[in-house]
Amino acid sequence: MSPKLLGLPVLGILLGSLGCNGQPPSPPSIAPGDYASIIRYLKQHIPREMAEHQVPGxxxxxxxxxxxIWARGFGLADKNRGLQVTENTxxxxxxxSQLLTATAVMQLVEQGRLQLDSPLQATLKEFYVRSRFHDDQNAADQAVTLRRLLxxxxxxxxxxxxxxxxxxxxxxLPQKVSGVWLNNQPGxxxxYSNLGYALLGAAIERSSGVxxxxxxxxxxxxxxxxxxxxxxxxxxxxPYRTRGYEDGAVSVNAPVRDVPAGGLWTSPRDLSRFVxxxxxxxxxxxRQLLSADSVNEMVRVQNTGNVMDFDCQVGLGWFLSPCGDEWVRPGIRTWxxxxxxxxFHAQISVLPEQQLAVIVMSNSGTGEALAQPLVPQxxxxxxxxxxxxxxxGAQVNQPARQLAARRRVPEAADRQQLAGFYATAYGVLRIRDQGQRLFGEVGGIRFELLRxxxxxxxxxxxxxGFWLQDLGDLGRVQLDVVSVQGHRVFTAKSHGQLLAVGERIDPVPLPDNWLATVGTYTALNDDEANTPMSGVDIALEDGFLMIRSLQQGRTLTDYILAPVDNAHAVIAGHGPGLGDTVRRQINGVNVLGYSFKRTYNSNHLRF
Structure with a gap:
């Protein structure tokens, strides 16, 4: 789906839903062929939802x-000019964007200009990777194939x-990122990787000649x-493009480097033609734009056998199961x-066997909260x-009090086994056994865990300490820790689907040279505007080396830093932003091309 599905674990979805007021009102029953009633309902329902979620367009x-069947715009594309959203906005x-990029790759595969199972290096000869998972350089480069990137x-x-x-x-880009370290073993x-799709775009350019x-x-x-x-x-x-809005104010038009991964401008009406x-x-x-074999290959499950993917299925470009989102109906095929x-937020959901599709787009990040329940509805x-x-689709949730009455504090042995630090894409999930009860904390949210x-x-x-607080979906999903191939994985079962949230990380002895990196660092790349990070903090906590990203002095999130050798450490865990390599430099560190210089040092710094 997006970074949030598979790429960004379900925990981020759940944290984003805190305080939600349950399921939206049920839509009316629809008679066969009665599309007019659907349209009539949506004309009334969508503006109400836009107002509730503060979505301008x-x-x-x-x-x-x-x-x-229907295409329609609602609200404003540009509030200052009073420009309305139309079906062509x-x-x-x-x-x-990745759906179009994947299709373009498949077109070139059909022409023999690209090979789906050949390494990316066959097309972008200057590109190579570094790997902790391979014995030699050639094996690492051969493992990064177009199919795996897609x-x-x-x-x-x-x-x-x-x-x-x-x-x-x-x-x-291929030359600039050559030598990047792999985060996990290919295949x-x-x-989720936007960088991978950007490199596919470079391969499209190289192989097509334009x-x-x-x-x-x-x-x-x-x-x-x-x-x-x-x-x-x-x-x-x-003039037909909308502006983006944050908290009601127009946002900056941020330039995009990785256009094949996320640079497309389009409308739902235009995307309906693609569908x-x-x-x-x-x-x-x-006109035959893509062979039937290529279409079928794009929507064939590609990750069969990846046990850590649990119930999330992916194709080439497409996600082929809800991956933690609500089922339209249990077991029904979806793209x-x-x-x-x-x-901005955009979403496309397709029922291929019935040849039905819904495409929605909005000009506010809050549009995601509108779209998630609306699309399956x-x-x-x-x-x-x-x-x-x-x-x-989903069953109506029971009241929180009724559910809580059936819950119990985990036994002492259970609490001891569960307590620990878990690496997630949204930061460290800390589970602690305190006062004979079990508590979790992540992203500044603290909650009790009960069986x-x-x-x-x-x-x-x-x-x-008295009144149950609404935790939204976080309070409704089923959570647990399971052992998979030697990993202790914190999982969430959402809408009947099991997904990985984080991985248990145990403390190990820390080398002196990495202990000496404790301190605060400022980004050296002053020549670049809109830098994603202005600095990082490295500190010690409970035997772990922790790294926190900073943006203009504001802490973004924290991760566990696991040393590999004297010069390199990895962001512990698996998922976007996890597995990245951090390299020691003279009086500084380097992360994914950004260099940071130490500005504060304390061997006793603690979080």
């Missing part, structure tokens, strides 16, 4: 087979921070009639993807209109 498209698509299984870092906000350097687990935008326009966007779609520019370039092409097995208006960033209505009987009647862990919090 929103756009939607509904598809059945080769028909665009373009939004930032974020990670939905399915986020190549072991690449999620991002390469240096020049992240510098546009128009796609052709230079063993799915870990720049990325020209290749996409010539071979895909224009043939599909996607006239509002482009990977170039920002909202100030064209209809896939429904027609690669054909659009009497989906979503993307958030730069104060709409798909269930479309299924009824398609002639399938109505059926509810329910089925043996699952449940998160619970009481206000002033």
């Amino acid at each position: 929103f756009s939607i498209a509904l598809v059945e087979g080769q028909e665009l 373009a939004f930032r698509a974020g990670a939905l 399915s986020h299984q190549a072991g690449m870092p999620a991002e390469y921070l240096r020049d992240l906000r510098t546009p128009h350097i796609l052709g230079e 063993t687990r799915t870990a 720049d990325f935008e020209q290749q996409l326009q010539t071979r895909l966007l224009r043939p599909l009639g996607m006239s509002q779609s482009s990977f170039l520019g920002d909202s100030s370039h064209l 209809r092409m896939l429904f027609a097995q690669g054909r659009y208006q009497h 989906q993807h979503s993307g958030s960033g730069n104060n 709409i798909l269930r209505m479309l299924l009824q209109a398609h002639g399938e009987p109505g059926e509810q 329910d009647e089925h043996g699952w862990l449940r998160a619970q919090k009481k206000l002033l």
